[in-house]
Amino acid sequence: MSWEIVIGLEIHVQLATQSKLFSGAKVGFGAAPNTQTTLVDLGMPGALPVFNEEALRLAVMFGTAIDAEIGKRSVFARKNYFYPDLPKGYQTSQMDDPIVGLGHIDIQLEDGTTKRVGVTRAHLEEDAGKSLHEDFDGMTGIDLNRSSTPLLEIVSEPDMRSAKEAVAYMRKMHAIVTTLGISDGNMAEGSMRCDANVSIRPRGQAEYGTRTELKNINSFRFIERAINIEVERQIDILEDGGSITQETRLYDADKHETRSMRSKEEANDYRYFPCPDLLPIVIDDDYINTIRAQLPELPDQRHARFMEAYGLSSYDAGVLSASRTMADYYEVVQGACGDAKLSANWVTGELAKYLNANDVDIDNSPVSAQQLGQLLTRIKDDTINGKAAKTVFEELWNGAGEVDAIIAAKGLKQVSDMGAIESMVDEVIANSPKQVQQYIDAEPAKRGKMLGYFMGQVMKASKGAANPGQVNGMLKNKLDAMC
Amino acid sequence: MSYTTITQLSQGLKDGTFSSRELTQDAIADIKSRDHLYNSFITISEDLALAQADAADQRIAAGQAAPMTGVPIAHKDLFCTQDVRTTAASKILENFIPPYESTVSQLFLNAGAVTVGKTNLDEFAMGSSNENSYFGSVKNPWDTKAVPGGSSGGSAAAVAAGMVAGATGTDTGGSIRQPAAFCNLTGIKPTYGRVSRFGIVAYASSLDQAGPMTHTAADAAMMMNVMAQFDPQDSTSMQVDTPDYTASLNDSLAGLKIGLPKEFFEAGLDPQVAAATLAAIKQYEAMGAQIIDISLPNLQLCIPAYYVIAPSEASSNLSRYDGVRYGYRCDEPKDLMDMYCRSRAEGFGEEVKRRIMVGTYALSEGFYDAYYLKAQRIRRMIKNDFVKAFTQVDVIMGPVTPSPAFDLGSKTSDPVAMYLEDIYTLSINMAGIPALSTPAGFVNGRPVGLHIMGNYFSEAKLLNVAHQLQQVTDWHLQQPQSL
Numbered sequence: 001m002s003w004e005i006v007i008g009l010e011i012h013v014q015l016a017t018q019s020k021l022f023s024g025a026k027v028g029f030g031a032a033p034n035t036q037t038t039l040v041d042l043g044m045p046g047a048l049p050v051f052n053e054e055a056l057r058l059a060v061m062f063g064t065a066i067d068a069e070i071g072k073r074s075v076f077a078r079k080n081y082f083y084p085d086l087p088k089g090y091q092t093s094q095m096d097d098p099i100v101g102l103g104h105i106d107i108q109l110e111d112g113t114t115k116r117v118g119v120t121r122a123h124l125e126e127d128a129g130k131s132l133h134e135d136f137d138g139m140t141g142i143d144l145n146r147s148s149t150p151l152l153e154i155v156s157e158p159d160m161r162s163a164k165e166a167v168a169y170m171r172k173m174h175a176i177v178t179t180l181g182i183s184d185g186n187m188a189e190g191s192m193r194c195d196a197n198v199s200i201r202p203r204g205q206a207e208y209g210t211r212t213e214l215k216n217i218n219s220f221r222f223i224e225r226a227i228n229i230e231v232e233r234q235i236d237i238l239e240d241g242g243s244i245t246q247e248t249r250l251y252d253a254d255k256h257e258t259r260s261m262r263s264k265e266e267a268n269d270y271r272y273f274p275c276p277d278l279l280p281i282v283i284d285d286d287y288i289n290t291i292r293a294q295l296p297e298l299p300d301q302r303h304a305r306f307m308e309a310y311g312l313s314s315y316d317a318g319v320l321s322a323s324r325t326m327a328d329y330y331e332v333v334q335g336a337c338g339d340a341k342l343s344a345n346w347v348t349g350e351l352a353k354y355l356n357a358n359d360v361d362i363d364n365s366p367v368s369a370q371q372l373g374q375l376l377t378r379i380k381d382d383t384i385n386g387k388a389a390k391t392v393f394e395e396l397w398n399g400a401g402e403v404d405a406i407i408a409a410k411g412l413k414q415v416s417d418m419g420a421i422e423s424m425v426d427e428v429i430a431n432s433p434k435q436v437q438q439y440i441d442a443e444p445a446k447r448g449k450m451l452g453y454f455m456g457q458v459m460k461a462s463k464g465a466a467n468p469g470q471v472n473g474m475l476k477n478k479l480d481a482m483c
Numbered sequence: 484m485s486y487t488t489i490t491q492l493s494q495g496l497k498d499g500t501f502s503s504r505e506l507t508q509d510a511i512a513d514i515k516s517r518d519h520l521y522n523s524f525i526t527i528s529e530d531l532a533l534a535q536a537d538a539a540d541q542r543i544a545a546g547q548a549a550p551m552t553g554v555p556i557a558h559k560d561l562f563c564t565q566d567v568r569t570t571a572a573s574k575i576l577e578n579f580i581p582p583y584e585s586t587v588s589q590l591f592l593n594a595g596a597v598t599v600g601k602t603n604l605d606e607f608a609m610g611s612s613n614e615n616s617y618f619g620s621v622k623n624p625w626d627t628k629a630v631p632g633g634s635s636g637g638s639a640a641a642v643a644a645g646m647v648a649g650a651t652g653t654d655t656g657g658s659i660r661q662p663a664a665f666c667n668l669t670g671i672k673p674t675y676g677r678v679s680r681f682g683i684v685a686y687a688s689s690l691d692q693a694g695p696m697t698h699t700a701a702d703a704a705m706m707m708n709v710m711a712q713f714d715p716q717d718s719t720s721m722q723v724d725t726p727d728y729t730a731s732l733n734d735s736l737a738g739l740k741i742g743l744p745k746e747f748f749e750a751g752l753d754p755q756v757a758a759a760t761l762a763a764i765k766q767y768e769a770m771g772a773q774i775i776d777i778s779l780p781n782l783q784l785c786i787p788a789y790y791v792i793a794p795s796e797a798s799s800n801l802s803r804y805d806g807v808r809y810g811y812r813c814d815e816p817k818d819l820m821d822m823y824c825r826s827r828a829e830g831f832g833e834e835v836k837r838r839i840m841v842g843t844y845a846l847s848e849g850f851y852d853a854y855y856l857k858a859q860r861i862r863r864m865i866k867n868d869f870v871k872a873f874t875q876v877d878v879i880m881g882p883v884t885p886s887p888a889f890d891l892g893s894k895t896s897d898p899v900a901m902y903l904e905d906i907y908t909l910s911i912n913m914a915g916i917p918a919l920s921t922p923a924g925f926v927n928g929r930p931v932g933l934h935i936m937g938n939y940f941s942e943a944k945l946l947n948v949a950h951q952l953q954q955v956t957d958w959h960l961q962q963p964q965s966l
Binding site for chain 1: 562563569571576579581583585680681682683684685687688689715716717718719795796798799801802803805807808809819823843846847848851855
């Protein structure tokens with residue numbers, strides 16, 4: 001049987017406010033346990049929440065960016081459950097009246113088409129603290145630094161039909177929130193996390209299958225893997241005549257499996273009710289329109305502009321506009337060297353390779369956009385060739401100094417002196433009689449490939465400094481003349 | 484022999500008749516020698532009180548005294564006081580010492596008042612007789628066989644016994660006014676949002692409001708001048724200017740329109756209480772007031788609605804007492820669930836557990852609409868009854884309680900009979916309007932209170948109306964014979 005996969009995502013985005021959602025405590029990652037807390041975050045008797053209006057601004061910014069209805073009267077509700085790192089015994093969230101209503105985003109599929117994915121709602125809520133199970137000799141430590149950190153929970157419609165679409169959706173959300181600057185989007189630190197609702201149904205069936213909710217997905221890579229492994233599990237069960245249990249499952253990246261956390265029967269009854277300590281948030285059109293007018297260029301707009309203004313492919317433009325920092329970086333490089341395509345190749349190629357290999361964000365790249373622009377300028381003006389440029393890049397990455405100084409220190413300046421090149425070419429031809437004979441004997445169509453050997457020898461003789469374009473042309477002329 | 488009022492103490496301190504240290508030492512000695520009769524204090528903070536008294540004496544000597552400077556008072560043990568144990572009369576907070584000060588107690592510190600200790604109450608302010616205290620029942624100074632009322636029974640008894648001239652209380656469904664009526668005091672529940680709730684152990688957040696309990700309306704006005712301030716730490720605190728509540732005490736009542744709701748005088752009201760109440764109201768005719776019959780048709784609905792809303796909020800508010808961070812934790816818990824269950828089962832008293840269970844049930848999935856939402860609709864109907872009434876009249880008057888103070892133990896086995904005690908007071912909290920109780924005579928030697936209700940933020944008018952009655956009657960000055 002052919003199965004259709006149905007996926008909806010719930011993404012939690014940590015909002016980039018200075019202080020917490022309901023207290024004046026600083027928001028930050030990595031501080032000593034329980035040092036970034038107030039009475040409110042600790043759930044002390046008599047402590048009362050005070051809403052941080054900056055979180056409202058960021059949430060409305062998000063809502064306008066995805067063309068959503070904005071709740072002019074939104075209400076905080078308490079979600080009641082007991083957990084040691086939930087200090088009040090309830091999470092302050094939004095239920096019936098969220099700040100952001102129905103909206104949508106467009107994702108780009110692998111076949112180049114665009115798909116619209118609905119966003120059901122996005123609401124403000126506070127994060128819980130953390131339970132620390134190590135280092136306490138069989139006991140559990142509680143760190144409430146994260147308690148009351150502002151989150152925007154973005155709930156999608158069940159519109160995605162493959163793990164790849166889910167990843168594309170998550171990437172687009174990441175691009176939007178980082179472009180808006182409403183979150184740092186740092187998935188490793190938990191600033192952006194996602195739960196996936198996954199079900200399958202026979203292709204052509206209108207009703208949805210029973211879904212499971214996958215928790216604890218904290219990287220783009222894991223979204224795809226977790227969904228695929230869960231889909232396989234569901235297919236196996238249904239094809240064996242079984243049925244899916246509605247439940248919450250945990251994705252275990254180490255074991256590459258999902259396992260049951262709790263079933264629907266065991267699910268908490270959260271006893272939502274409006275929080276009596278907080279007044280409804282009431283905003284007007286002026287508030288919304290002011291924020292809408294200040295929106296930065298969004299990823300889709302930038303994508304389109306990169307294609308139009310720079311002649312980039314949709315793919316390159318998509319990669320480069322996937323985050324605000326990446327796009328900003330690219331535009332600086334492009335501006336410095338004036339070659340959009342070359343800039344795109346280097347930013348998505350060499351730079352991305354180093355960033356990934358070293359697990360560094362582009363904002364922390366040791367090679368600045370100005371430096372890369374300068375490097376590409378030196379390729380453009382024939383000072384160095386591409387191979388030498390990679391050497392310079394490595395030196396830049398290692399902090400060896402500026403582009404021109406590295407070129408000079410390493411003697412990488414390209415030899416474009418025709419006389420010097422000619423003598424090296426002649427020497428290589430003279431020292432390679434066997435290869436020359438093979439070249440002469442070959443069919444003309446295959447001679448191009450055979451040129452590589454001679455190129456390599458000449459570049460080696462020049463210690464990589466010869467202008468490859470000139471070498472290539474001269475070799476071809478001389479060898480062809482011998483045929 | 485008569486009570487000493489805050490007004491008199493303030494004058495004596497100002498004139499140098501006595502020092503704050505003398506007053507404070509006397510008050511503490513008095514409490515130590517006599518309070519075993521009433522059990523009105525849970526904690527005496529002697530050292531802190533004497534230090535505050537000395538500071539007050541210096542302030543008076545420096546000519547920088549405020550009206551309350553140097554006057555000894557007590558706080559209901561629901562107000563968090565820094566470095567002074569705050570129990571809410573519960574085992575679960577038996578040893579809780581807050582590292583912070585409630586806004587109300589801080590305002591009294593700022594005014595130079597001296598806090599001699601923390602008074603007994605029904606556990607978490609849940610009760611109408613002060614029999615629900617982990618620290619034992621409070622006895623009514625007018626008759627130690629009788630209850631003092633609740634939940635602010637300790638504050639009421641401490642003032643009625645003459646140990647302090649004023650004390651703070653909180654009123655969620657009548658917890659200031661009912662004990663004030665039972666103990667022959669003036670007690671006012673201000674408009675919801677008039678006095679900050681920050682640092683008051685929460686019972687039902689949308690109903691809780693703090694107020695003073697004193698012998699006279701003039702004293703209550705002095706305390707209100709300190710307490711009634713906007714507080715940015717409480718999101719439900721209203722940014723309304725605070726009048727000088729003492730300035731309008733002597734305003735003429737000529738032309739005052741007094742509403743008499745027929746529903747306050749129907750079956751269930753002790754005829755002698757009804758007679759005393761009507762006799763007190765009659766006094767106002769001589770002052771030029773006009774008495775108008777009105778109707779508050781939804782009054783009867785306030786009890787079921789209150790006993791859904793208040794327990795619902797309480798069930799959530801009291802979730803933080805989980806044995807994790809502070810307060811009582813059971814011995815040797817087997818696991819997390821055992822710790823939760825036993826800490827709470829052992830730490831909370833019967834009435835608190837009953838209300839947590841009722842509230843948890845009312846908020847449960849499938850019952851929420853039928854209970855919580857319906858109760859909220861009733862609440863709006865009750866509020867609308869009052870809003871409508873105040874288009875016709877300036878104040879509303881009636882009894883505070885159906886009968887005078889009942890005997891200790893007489894209603895403890897029948898929670899519903901106990902709940903009916905609050906029939907006249909609950910609706911005020913549901914509507915959020917201010918109301919006070921002022922002495923209105925005696926029935927069989929036990930005091931009766933007159934209930935005066937006003938429109939939002941009309942506290943100055945209510946105090947004026949009560950003060951005028953106290954100018955032509957002396958009930959408020961009478962003392963129990965045992966004194």
